[in-house]
Amino acid sequence: MGGGMSANIQRAGYPMIVYDLREEAALPLLDGGARLANSPAEVAAASDITFTSLPGPYEVEAVSLGSDGVLQGIRPGSVYIDLSSSRPTLIREIEPQFRARGAYVLDAPVSGGKTGAASGNLAVMVGGDREVFDRVKPVLDAFGDKVFYAGEIGAGSVAKLVHNMIGHSVRQAIAEGLTLGVKAGVDPEPLWECVRRGALGRMSFLHEGLVRTMFRGEFEPASFALHLAHKDISLATELAREYDVPMPMSTLAQQISLTAMNRGWGNADSSSTVRLQEEQAGVEVRAPHVDAERSSRFITTHPDAD
Structure with missing residues (x-):
């Protein structure tokens, strides 16, 4: 480079x-x-x-x-x-x-x-x-x-390591999902199109969702409730067991969502699971000054932005 x-x-x-x-x-x-x-x-x-x-x-x-x-x-x-x-x-x-x-x-x-x-x-x-x-x-x-x-000094290096760590983790989750989908009978191209054109592909949580929730420490009212997210990921891991597809990242995410449900957060936003990570890390990620509306406009204008 x-x-x-x-x-x-x-x-x-x-x-x-x-x-x-x-x-x-x-x-x-x-x-x-x-x-x-x-x-x-x-x-x-x-x-x-x-x-x-x-x-x-x-x-x-x-x-x-x-x-x-x-x-x-x-x-x-x-x-x-x-x-x-x-x-x-x-x-x-x-x-x-x-x-x-x-x-x-x-x-x-x-x-x-x-x-x-x-x-x-x-x-x-x-x-x-x-x-x-x-x-x-x-x-x-x-x-x-x-x-x-x-x-x-050092902030650039921290940001780069965090960027790459998140990228590699997301790549693993995508690999799990695509192998599950193909083995369960969906052709790769339409499966890929469905994923990239949905909320995940638009990265709506990164650009807008965490701005409204994690950055402000506000998880109610829910945009998408945690109990619904837990239901969806549980159905996915159930399908994976049916087709013998290993899902280490997804299984961990399911367990984390269950832990959050047991804290009584089932009706809160699905992103409330980040509170468990904050508690364990001993730090809160707050930036309430960030403009959520501007972030939302970014998604609309740049649907494929990374």
Whole structure:
């Protein structure tokens, strides 16, 4: 992904100095006028903004803090931005060491894959000082069409991990549902169309439902009652047993809804199950200032938005 993002920065007209363990990976940028450095420290010494895009925490620590790393060459007033999906704790440990040298650090992991990196269709989730973010945002806009300020240092990395965790969990639930549906006799294409054109496919809970319920701590009156949701998921897991389809995610969701029912929340909104998660996590997710009507209009205008 680093190659695609770098190419878009270069196309935006920014002069570049680059480094890669595999020199051949940098050839397209060198052909475009970039200069090759001998180390991350040399890149940082010659740059106002230094980016890294690396496989994970081990590489981030080695390249930022190691021998001939970014920290060794960083100049006062310059900015180090790590685009990797990494450990939030690590970037929070790295930042004070750069601050001691008068430099700034942002964590800015991205979502959109190699295709998005090449086309510039990336979500960029940024943590760090807000003024620094505002200053460098035009460069981030060169490779990301959805650049968000998430909060203080590490917030971008937290947001990216949460994003991917939810995505992988939803993917598993979708796989369970589609295998159940096909084994129970529905062709894949119409089944897929039914799922993607329903409330799930429109992501109505993410865009509007949780704004009205979880963000406000209000679960009555119900948009769709918990006892009805429990009935539906119980019928689905019953069907799965009939057709010998394993449903680990769905079975867990059924048990959670049953626990919520036993708390007396059967007539509350089906999203009241989130209260159990909040209790166990020891935190409430509240943002009552978010405009639910604006979120609702977003769904209508962008039915396939993710």
